[in-house]
Amino acid sequence: MGHGGGGVMSAELVQDVFAPAFGGPALAALSDSAAIRIGGVRLAFSTDSFVVRPLFFPGGSIGDLAVNGTVNDLAMSGARAAYLSCGFILEEGVELSLVGRVSQALGSAARAAGVEVATGDTKVVEAGHGDGIYINTAGIGLIPDGVDIRPQRVAPGDLVIVSGAIGLHGVAIMSVREGLEFGVEIQSDCAALGGLVGTMLAVTPDLHALRDPTRGGLAAALNEIATASGTGIEIRERNVPVPPEVSSACAFLGLDPMYVANEGKLVAFVPRQDADAVLEAMHAHPLGGQAAIIGECVEHHPGMVVAHTGLGGTRVVDLPIGEQLPRIC
Amino acid sequence: MGHGGGGVMSAELVQDVFAPAFGGPALAALSDSAAIRIGGVRLAFSTDSFVVRPLFFPGGSIGDLAVNGTVNDLAMSGARAAYLSCGFILEEGVELSLVGRVSQALGSAARAAGVEVATGDTKVVEAGHGDGIYINTAGIGLIPDGVDIRPQRVAPGDLVIVSGAIGLHGVAIMSVREGLEFGVEIQSDCAALGGLVGTMLAVTPDLHALRDPTRGGLAAALNEIATASGTGIEIRERNVPVPPEVSSACAFLGLDPMYVANEGKLVAFVPRQDADAVLEAMHAHPLGGQAAIIGECVEHHPGMVVAHTGLGGTRVVDLPIGEQLPRIC
Numbered sequence: 151m152g153h154g155g156g157g158v159m160s161a162e163l164v165q166d167v168f169a170p171a172f173g174g175p176a177l178a179a180l181s182d183s184a185a186i187r188i189g190g191v192r193l194a195f196s197t198d199s200f201v202v203r204p205l206f207f208p209g210g211s212i213g214d215l216a217v218n219g220t221v222n223d224l225a226m227s228g229a230r231a232a233y234l235s236c237g238f239i240l241e242e243g244v245e246l247s248l249v250g251r252v253s254q255a256l257g258s259a260a261r262a263a264g265v266e267v268a269t270g271d272t273k274v275v276e277a278g279h280g281d282g283i284y285i286n287t288a289g290i291g292l293i294p295d296g297v298d299i300r301p302q303r304v305a306p307g308d309l310v311i312v313s314g315a316i317g318l319h320g321v322a323i324m325s326v327r328e329g330l331e332f333g334v335e336i337q338s339d340c341a342a343l344g345g346l347v348g349t350m351l352a353v354t355p356d357l358h359a360l361r362d363p364t365r366g367g368l369a370a371a372l373n374e375i376a377t378a379s380g381t382g383i384e385i386r387e388r389n390v391p392v393p394p395e396v397s398s399a400c401a402f403l404g405l406d407p408m409y410v411a412n413e414g415k416l417v418a419f420v421p422r423q424d425a426d427a428v429l430e431a432m433h434a435h436p437l438g439g440q441a442a443i444i445g446e447c448v449e450h451h452p453g454m455v456v457a458h459t460g461l462g463g464t465r466v467v468d469l470p471i472g473e474q475l476p477r478i479c
Numbered sequence: 480m481g482h483g484g485g486g487v488m489s490a491e492l493v494q495d496v497f498a499p500a501f502g503g504p505a506l507a508a509l510s511d512s513a514a515i516r517i518g519g520v521r522l523a524f525s526t527d528s529f530v531v532r533p534l535f536f537p538g539g540s541i542g543d544l545a546v547n548g549t550v551n552d553l554a555m556s557g558a559r560a561a562y563l564s565c566g567f568i569l570e571e572g573v574e575l576s577l578v579g580r581v582s583q584a585l586g587s588a589a590r591a592a593g594v595e596v597a598t599g600d601t602k603v604v605e606a607g608h609g610d611g612i613y614i615n616t617a618g619i620g621l622i623p624d625g626v627d628i629r630p631q632r633v634a635p636g637d638l639v640i641v642s643g644a645i646g647l648h649g650v651a652i653m654s655v656r657e658g659l660e661f662g663v664e665i666q667s668d669c670a671a672l673g674g675l676v677g678t679m680l681a682v683t684p685d686l687h688a689l690r691d692p693t694r695g696g697l698a699a700a701l702n703e704i705a706t707a708s709g710t711g712i713e714i715r716e717r718n719v720p721v722p723p724e725v726s727s728a729c730a731f732l733g734l735d736p737m738y739v740a741n742e743g744k745l746v747a748f749v750p751r752q753d754a755d756a757v758l759e760a761m762h763a764h765p766l767g768g769q770a771a772i773i774g775e776c777v778e779h780h781p782g783m784v785v786a787h788t789g790l791g792g793t794r795v796v797d798l799p800i801g802e803q804l805p806r807i808c
Contacts, residue, residue: 151571154603167575168565168599171582172589176562176597184597186562189621191518197564197617199602233505233515235526235617236497239568242480246496253500260501268505268513269617270497273528274483275806281608288526288564288598288617292518477604 155473156365156411161374181300182226182361185293194229196220197288203477205252205282208322209337212285213255215413215479218342219364220289221263225347226360226416228299229291231265236287238272241280252283263342265289291344296355301378303358308447309425310383311418313346313432314440315339316368317396320410320475324403332399341414346437350418353431359419364479366470367409371417372455373469385445385457385467408457409470411478419447484802485694485740490703510629511555511690514622523558525549526617532806534581534611537651538666541614542584544742544808547671548693549618550592554676555689555745557628558620560594565616567601570609581612592671594618620673625684630707632687637776638754639712640747642675642761643769644668645697646725649739649804653732661728670743675766679747682760688748693808695799696738700746701784702798714774714786714796737786738799740807748776 152159169177176184176195183196198219205212221231236256240249260267318339325336343362350357359379363371368390376383392407400407414437420428425443432438455467481488498506505513505524512525527548534541550560565585569578589596647668654665672691679686688708692700697719705712721736729736743766749757754772761767784796 151603151605153569154601160601163575163578163601164599167579167582168601171579171586172565172596172599173586174595174597176595177599184562186595186597188522188561188619189518189520191520193517193619195562195564195619196598197566197615198600199566199568199615201568201602201604201608232517233513233524235524236501237526237528237615237617239528239530239613239615240482246492249492250496250500253496257500257502266503266505266515267501268503268515269525270493270501270506271527271615272483272489272492272497273530273806274480275530275610275613276480278607279610281604284568284604284613286526286528286566286568286600286615286617288566288615290517290522290524290619477602 151476152472156370157470157472159472182223185227192293194224194227194291194293196223198223199284199286200479201284201477202479204326207326207338208335210340211252211255212283213252214259214340216256216285216287217259217263218340218413219479220287221265221342221344222362224289224291225343226362227293228297228347228351229293230344230348231263231289231291233266233268234260234287234289236267236270239280239284240272240274241282242274242277244282263344297351299357299360301359301375304375304379304381304419304447306381306447306449307422308358308419309422309443310445311420311429311441312444313416313438315391315393316412316415317392317407317410319413320478321396321399323478324475325399332395334395336395339412339414341437343416346435349431349435350428353427354424357418357420360416362416363412365411367411368417369408369467370469375419376453376455380452382448382451383445383455384448387457388460389442389444391440391442405474408467409474480805481801485699486799486801488801511552514556521622523553523556523620523622525552528613528615529808530613530806531808533655536655536667537664539669540581540584541612542581543588543669545585545614545616546588546592547669547742548808549616550594550671550673551691553618553620554673555691556622557626557676557680558622559673559677560592560618560620562595562597563589563616563618565596565599568609568613569601569603570611571603571606573611592673626680628686628689630688630704633704633708633710633748633776635710635776635778636751637687637748638751638772639774640749640758640770641773642745642767644720644722645741645744646721646736646739648742649807650725650728652807653804654728661724663724665724668741668743670766672745675764678760678764679757682756683753686747686749689745691745692741694740696740697746698737698796699798704748705782705784709781711777711780712774712784713777716786717789718771718773720769720771734803737796738803
């Protein structure tokens with residue numbers, strides 16, 4: 151299970167098994183989406199499979215995730231998603247009405263994100279070889295001229311901005327899966343980030359890197375960028391927006407919010423001189439109201455993420471090994 | 480299970496559930512791949528999930544299928560595949576060496592087809608919720624200028640060409656799955672058709688429609704074209720290339736070769752005046768040596784496929800209802 155968790159084991163699987171077998175230059179960049187060139191235009195291309203359990207949860211469904219997950223991967227290259235493919239793997243015996251409800255949710259999410267579902271496929275497997283509905287989406291979108299967003303562009307001096315409160319998706323899934331109640335219902339933050347990224351790019355096309363901290367949470371996203379860019383990252387923990395209900399739930403469940411999945415947040419690496427203007431634009435967007443500068447990139451401890459704790463100490467923020475929450479998306 | 484078989488039940492699922500929920504114009508065309516426009520270029524975009532059992536079979540593997548299935552869907556729009564995405568859903572406990580072997584097969588097939596695996600994703604589900612390895616691929620390719628291949632262009636007078644012997648993939652899967660032996664080992668015809676289509680387009684860009692007869696076999700492909708174009712199709716059964724070992728196996732298994740899946744064949748609808756030249760070019764290509772004109776499009780019985788049997792009679796070739804061979808691809 152750990153190989154699917156977005157941590158060290160996932161990274162090893164990609165680097166040791168998939169990348170050598172497939173061996174293309176676009177894959178080697180290890181971004182959320184690949185930047186490719188075809189017919190003279192520059193596109194972002196990305197895919198995700200969705201195996202979340204349960205299929206419907208507070209704040210969303212597998213249909214919403216299937217759209218927003220891929221739309222967000224494209225947005226992390228600066229691209230506005232234009233077209234999605236959609237492949238269903240259905241388990242024999244799943245109710246058609248459930249397939250219909252998920253499809254409606256997927257269609258609504260696509261319309262909300264301004265993306266067209268252009269092509270699809272359905273396979274059915276025997277009972278006991280699936281779990282109701284699995285969905286794969288792939289998406290393509292145009293990368294605007296002058297935009298070159300990738301981890302390798304991150305450099306010392308860049309400021310690190312997170313677009314809002316972290317930990318909501320993972321805690322929402324866990325609470326409904328385990329039947330836990332935390333006083334207020336915690337809703338997934340599942341949302342499409344193409345519009346927010348567009349707003350940021352309107353301030354400056356020179357965003358260095360973007361990442362949506364899904365599996366493995368903010369900790370995994372920061373570590374991936376630190377490794378790919380070879381810079382150090384320093385975070386001030388008290389600047390990271392963690393809602394009190396997420397803190398309480400994580401304390402109860404023994405989780406660290408830094409490692410909990412998000413499905414409607416991004417972390418941006420922005421040149422220092424542009425950071426205030428980008429932050430201001432984010433605050434004016436519905437999905438960026440709580441955006442905050444949480445740290446900076448530094449020359450020392452290259453490839454390592456260090457957090458300054460609320461108590462005045464420091465700690466290394468590691469890439470998770472396996473996963474703390476299986477089938478979160 | 481029938482909803483995954485490529486027959487009437489699959490068509491109903493798409494038309495009654497998916498198409499209304501997603502509601503885009505590209506999907507509505509119901510081609511093997513969608514023709515889309517982005518940044519001023521015209522692309523084919525397609526996806527397929529692969530759940531074949533067993534993962535390795537005579538003549539190929541799920542890795543070969545995952546490449547060739549999507550490459551062929553793109554080829555059916557006249558596009559040469561350029562980039563693939565690849566999403567793995569692994570079942571907990573599957574051996575990493577098996578994942579590695581499948582990945583190697585997939586990478587080799589991609590290199591053979593001249594397509595780059597640009598982006599990927601891996602999810603892991605618990606034992607008992609998968610079956611070793613499921614793979615989804617999506618692909619994009621450029622549609623050449625002047626090419627407009629879609630079922631709606633088929634018209635009375637068009638000739639119907641099949642590129643070679645039918646039934647090999649389905650019989651190969653069945654024989655290994657059921658432990659049957661038919662004297663000679665029957666190998667899957669799994670292959671990438673982009674080169675063959677390129678050869679045909681070099682003769683004339685005016686191919687009307689192409690289809691790769693996978694699930695549901697040649698019968699399903701012909702029925703889909705008849706329905707989408709509103710023309711009648713007449714087939715001469717004795718002109719359809721069925722290898723003797725496929726005939727024997729089908730007789731033994733109670734199958735009709737017309738309904739058995741192929742993974743390296745296409746059926747083309749070609750203007751009558753171009754048909755001989757296209758056929759000649761196909762014969763000169765390694766994947767078209769046994770290409771044959773098997774019938775024609777007619778004005779009577781619109782939307783219906785009729786076969787002239789070897790015995791001098793006629794029969795209606797229906798779209799299959801459900802499926803005769805589950806998890807064939």
